[in-house]
Each structure stands twice: as structure tokens, then as C-alpha cells.
Amino acid sequence: MGLDAFVQCNCYRQGKTKPFPFPELEHYYRQRKEGYWTFNLPEDLDSLDLWQKFGVWQKTACEHHGMRTASERISDWAGYRAFQEALYQIGWELLPTLIEELPNINWGFASPQTAVWMLKELQTFRRNVDLGINTFLIDTETGHTLSEYIESYNGVFHWGGRTGYNAGIDLEGFFIAERNHKDSEARGNVVFRSKRFEQRVIEHDENGKPRKVEYFDTDSETRFVTNLLAVSRFVVTEEKSESIPVRVMHVETRQPSEGKFEYILRPLEIVCRAAVETGNPVVWC
Ligand SMILES: [Zn+2]
16 A cells, blocks of 8 residues: 556547547546546446446556556655654744655545656755664564554554554554554553564464564563564565564664665655656546
């Protein structure tokens, strides 16, 4: 789950596309007020067959796949929230367009003029971002960063649903907290806290899935047993991809590495530039 964006090309307007598949219905293919071209059939004409044919045409109508000059994954939601927090830290005075115009749902538009402002502010962001100090959860055996503290989620990175617990990290370390049933945003009682710990699967179910997990703080030797498995790593090999429980972890406070936000800055710049070049809006989806 995350945010994507694309920008349509101008080939249709410039007469560079293959002929529209049903000329008698072509007037239903038109530009909305936001500048986005869409095929909107009235209900009595609507049919799956027409849609499929339209879809095939749109995919191959011009040199741009799907009639889009740019199509980018912007970020997953966690990365997106981390970026938004960095925007707020720099502040509205410097980054008003990014703060107000970036969407919070998978739909919306940014006009070419907005894209011009966004490009300027993305440069401002690069100059001003104070990468700051943050708290990270590290796989002790491999050194991989597993998660970082995200304020807007109260540090929670794993929602345990029916187990009744959530897990997260904050400035004081890793924690397991009871779910607050009245307010899912709030954090319940903390039942385990540690800066250096092991996550031991002590019982599997009939499908080999972890059923009971013991958390063991290696400094204080406190333990907590639950059916919540908080931290797994997704491992892809040639044969299969699987989610593997992480065994030994610790919490570290450090400076995030430079280039931290490149994952989102780069695709945002690509779609904003495409909007400026084509004069068409960025479509968030
Ligand atoms: Zn095109």
C-alpha cells in the first residue's frame, strides 16, 4: 500500500494516437476540469466489453504506455509519513505547496502550475532538511535497519490485531503495548520494553507459523510471552520469498544517512517535471 502518480501525454490532443476504437462514442472521451482525460460513458451505454476495448486502445494508442509520459511509485505510506514529518519540521513558510498539496488518499490532482512550485520547494527541502537524530531498530546479527521511530504512529510499527498487542520503538527503546480498544491511535499499557533483546519463537502451529513468542531482554533478563510476532524480515531467494522472524535486535539512536529521502524526492521530481513539460496535471493514485 502506498501512493502512486502519473502524468498523461499530449498525443491524443495532437492527433498522434491510433484512431479511437468507437468513433460514435468518442465525444465521451474528454478532459475533466482538472485537465485529466477520461472516458466517461453514461450508464445506459456502459458495458464491460466497451471498457475492455477502450483499455486495450489506451494501452497502445501511442508511444507512451497507457498514454502516460510518467508513471511512478511515490512511496509506501510509512515512507510518505516520514517525509511529511520532515516537511512539517522545516515548516509551512518554506514549503507551503508540498504541505498543502500532497495528497493523503489515493486520488487527486496537482496542476502544472502547482508542479512548478513543488519542484522549487523540493529543492528547498534538499537544502534545508535537517536529517536530525532518530531512533532505529537494528537486526544485531546482520546490522540491517528494521524500523525507525515515526512520531505520527506513536512509534508503533506493528499492529497485532487479534493478539491484543502492538509493537513499536520510541526514544526509550522497543516496546510491546496493549491495544487501546477505544482509541486505536493511542498507546495502551506497555508490557515489555527493551533496548537489547531476543525474539524467540517457542511454539509453532500446525502450519509451521509462529504461535508463541518470547521476548527476552538481554540486559535485565525480563521475559514476556505472547502470540504476537513483532519483527520479521522479508527474504527473497531464487526459490521462494518468505518472511523470517528476526532473532536478536537492539535499538540505536543515530543520525540518519544522507540521501535519506531520495526514495520519494526522485519520483516526485519526475512526475512534477512531466507535468510542467506536458502542461497536464499530476494524477495521484
Ligand atoms: Zn503519448
